Amino acid sequence: MSYTEALDPAIAHPIGGDPVGFDGPVAPVDPVADLVNLVVDRALACAEAVAASEPTTRAGWMHAVAEAIDAHLEDLMVTAQAETHLGLDRLRVQVLEELDGAAAVGRLEHRRSPG
Numbered sequence: 877m878s879y880t881e882a883l884d885p886a887i888a889h890p891i892g893g894d895p896v897g898f899d900g901p902v903a904p905v906d907p908v909a910d911l912v913n914l915v916v917d918r919a920l921a922c923a924e925a926v927a928a929s930e931p932t933t934r935a936g937w938m939h940a941v942a943e944a945i946d947a948h949l950e951d952l953m954v955t956a957q958a959e960t961h962l963g964l965d966r967l968r969v970q971v972l973e974e975l976d977g978a979a980a981v982g983r984l985e986h987r988r989s990p991g
Contacts, residue, residue, distance in 0.1 A: 949971060953968060
């Protein structure tokens with residue numbers, strides 16, 4: 877390979893050519909899968925602390941997430957519409973139903989907590 881040949885940065889070999897210095901199969905890099913794995917690993921790392929937290933604390937977190945979603949609802953709708961091709965009205969109803977469900981779970985956890 878000459879220095880003027882283009883390299884595919886995802887798999888470090890010439891585009892349309894064989895991998896540089898490697899005779900076996902090359903696994904393509906998937907940045908989305910890598911990001912998902914990172915997020916899952918971080919979630920697992922804090923799972924015990926979350927499970928040990930008070931129900932009212934978890935309910936507060938759920939309410940904070942719901943408020944953040946509500947604050948950015950229009951931006952989320954634009955993205956969701958582009959990804960799903962569903963109408964904005966239908967998407968808004970689905971999100972609001974989910975927010976109501978999260979709030980209901982928070983209220984249920986609050987009722988279960990001592991005090």
